[in-house]
Amino acid sequence: MAEGPGHAHAHGGAGPVFRLALVANGVLLVVQVVGALLFGSLALLADTVHQGSDVFALVVASVAMSLSARTPSDRYSFGLRRAEVMAALLNAVLLVAAAGWIVVEATRRIGDPPEVSGWGVFTVAVVGLCVNGGSAWMLQRSGDQSLNVSGAALHLLSDAAGSFGVLVAGLAVVLWEAAWVDPAVSFLIAGLVLWSGVGLVSRTTHILLEGTPAGVDTNELTNAMTSHESVDDVHHLHVWAVDSTMVALSAHVVVAADSLHDAQLVGAEVEGSLVELGVSHVTLALECHSCGEDRGAAGSGEAG
Numbered sequence: 001m002a003e004g005p006g007h008a009h010a011h012g013g014a015g016p017v018f019r020l021a022l023v024a025n026g027v028l029l030v031v032q033v034v035g036a037l038l039f040g041s042l043a044l045l046a047d048t049v050h051q052g053s054d055v056f057a058l059v060v061a062s063v064a065m066s067l068s069a070r071t072p073s074d075r076y077s078f079g080l081r082r083a084e085v086m087a088a089l090l091n092a093v094l095l096v097a098a099a100g101w102i103v104v105e106a107t108r109r110i111g112d113p114p115e116v117s118g119w120g121v122f123t124v125a126v127v128g129l130c131v132n133g134g135s136a137w138m139l140q141r142s143g144d145q146s147l148n149v150s151g152a153a154l155h156l157l158s159d160a161a162g163s164f165g166v167l168v169a170g171l172a173v174v175l176w177e178a179a180w181v182d183p184a185v186s187f188l189i190a191g192l193v194l195w196s197g198v199g200l201v202s203r204t205t206h207i208l209l210e211g212t213p214a215g216v217d218t219n220e221l222t223n224a225m226t227s228h229e230s231v232d233d234v235h236h237l238h239v240w241a242v243d244s245t246m247v248a249l250s251a252h253v254v255v256a257a258d259s260l261h262d263a264q265l266v267g268a269e270v271e272g273s274l275v276e277l278g279v280s281h282v283t284l285a286l287e288c289h290s291c292g293e294d295r296g297a298a299g300s301g302e303a304g
Contacts, residue, residue, distance in 0.1 A: 017142045018065065018149075021135035021156070022058040028131045029055050035124035039117035042109050043169040043185040044124060046102040047162045050193055051128070053094045054155045060087045065149075068243065081243040082208070088244075089204040091155060095197030099190045106186035113180050118173030121182075125170055128163035132156045150244070158196040162189040203244075210240040213247050216278070221249065224273045230256050230266045239279070248281035249274060255288050263288040 029051045036045040064087035067080040136156035139149055165185040172181035203214075212218060216239055225234045233254040242248050253270060257263040263286045271282045 017138045018058060018062050018152070021139060021152075022055065022062065024131050024135055025051065025055050025058060025156075028128055031127060032124060035120060039120035039124070040114050041116045041121045041166070041169065041182050042105055042113075043166045043182045043189065044121050046105070046186045046189045047125075047128060047159065047166050049098050049101060050095075050159050050162050050189065051132075053091070053098050054132070054152075054159050056091075056094065058152055058155075060090055063087070078242050078246075081246060085204050085207050085243055088200055089208070091152070092197045092200035092204060095155070095158075095193050095200065099194035099197060102186055102190035102193065106183040106190065109183040109186075110180065113183055116169075116173050116179050116182050118170045118175075120170075122167055122170030122174060125163050125167035129160055129167060132160035132163055136160060154196055154200065158192050161192055165189050165192075207241045207244065212239050213241040216247060221274065221277060221279070224277055225251070225253060225270050228266060228270055228273070230262075231270065232256055236285075242281065246281060247279050248283075249279045250283040250285075252285045252287055255286055257288050257291060260288065260291050263291060 029048065032044060032048040032051050035041075036048050064083040067083035070080050072079040133156075136153045139153040139156065142149065165188050169182045169185040172178040206214075218237060218239055221239065222234050222237060225231055231253055235252050235254075237249070237251040239247065239249045253267065255263045255266045257266055267284050267286050270284060274282050
């Protein structure tokens, strides 16, 4: 059975956008830390914690992007493509941890909310909303649909929503002197952060456990192979994701052919049908029981 090497992982225009988003969010983090300390807002402090996880997420994602672009080697036959999945999982764990801290702190303050500077909180929230929303928009526009980039964009979108919540808390203090809104909004931000983190944990662990990729129908793949007139049976079918963009498949295919050469031609045609369905790495073990002297198993190389 022959199997070709993997492919380098390209990320298009996401690299420069990542760097720009990292700088912008790093500056915003400093502004939010200063603002949270000066204005006494837990909602802003909670958003600052989330913002800190965003900055760390962008750093980790940038490193993972560089690692996953490395070419395959003898030691890592698929390259380091799963570096981005590991980075996304780390980001998710940080989100869940941040949500827990926010809930604890909000619970402590809800009964006795401290004095909050409404206008200061409102101003910082507007800046945060613009920076996070703009960064998320740029990442989405970069054309990179990998889990790494999507995870970073999700971080930024959830933080933009958090900034909107902080904005509401600031207005509530300015208009109605409702200081209790600040810790109340913190609970909402915690829920948003937790939802983002749990969803990302689910997606990354599914890949690491080599589950069938989302959107892939194994019955459809089997039917695509058995629909070939020379394919008698398909068994030992395995489909998994190497990373968030590369789907791999291996299977044993029983073919009706007069020679090994004919069996390999059938294998090549079956590969082509699988590539059309979005499988980028195909390994087929061809079982030819009527190949005469060539009888045995033959391999069909990687497609894509």
